[in-house]
Amino acid sequence: MYHTKSHHPSEKNWLETASTNMLRTALAGDLPTDIIPAKQRVNVLVVDDDTLVRETFSSILQDQNYSVHSTSESSEAFEMLEKFCIDVIVCDIFMPHCNGLELLADLQQNYSSIPIILITGHGTAAMAQSALEMGASDFITKPCSAAELIIALERNITRKALQRKHHQIYQDALISSNETVLDALLTALDTRDTETKGHSERVTAYTLEMAEKMGIQNEDLFNIERGALLHDIGKIGVPDGILLKPGKLTPEEWVEMKKHPVIGYGMCCRIDSLKKASLIVLNHHEAWDGSGYPNGVAGKQIPLGARIFAIADTLDAMTSDRPYRAALTIEEAKAEITRCKGAQFDPALVSIFQDIPNNRWLEIREKASSEE
16 A cells, blocks of 8 residues: 655655746746647546645646646545536545545546546656556656646547547447347247237337326336337247147146246347346236236336336237227226226326326327338
């Protein structure tokens, strides 16, 4: 463990002389004015227990159009990180109470994406190696010129921007790849089970209508949409003799059919972008009172998306023609779903479902069917 700072006479002299020179150099215009191009201001956090260093660094950086926040305490550093959108941290190593390396270790827990530049007047090659291995993005030794400080900042800001860009490119490619896999799976399912054609689109539209009425947004809404769309994907693993059987299934055949949520979950949970959606796939046949399958979970143990989906799925099933009966009206379907609240369905969600006008459900059905 490195010792905390006790200012040596040599460092004290450097601070008084070099800091003054750096400030004079920057303010005299000797620092190239094109180092920081016109762009959105970068937020820098300077952590150093020496007031003179903080003020000098702040003046230099502000003169170069950086937005600077500074503190002498590690606890205050975390408060600023919560309050401000910090782009890069400049931190002294030798400080009382918590030195820079200890702070670096703490920052790696929740702020590892922020570049951290460590700076010291007593640097060694071993210290620099240790700091970089711990996650520091750069290491500067004192004395340093104003230009060296700015160049180090820009180097790390540019590196962070490139990493973010590459990450976004990777994420976009991954999403595109997953969408391709999704389309292929749904096409394969539609080819094997013609009853699912159009059903997935309609039940997804119904599910999203309820979710949006509940104020569900962004990633949560995306996961619910994908889970609803893929709910029957596990039927790919059900034998044709059972899946395509025109008549009533035997008890043994029902055992096989009821495996499709588990099969679908196993397919989806391996894809990172579908892990949360896979929980809807697994639980879409569970019931509020615990009488569903495959695991017999009940109440709020069933994921919210799966509870919403259960109502949407039943609505589509009852308002679609079947070989053994004609489609029910929206009014008849709503009455049956209300009758089953507290047993098959979450009572609170049934109330939300009932508040949506019948003509809205018809509008959604017609639009989803037209897009098949």
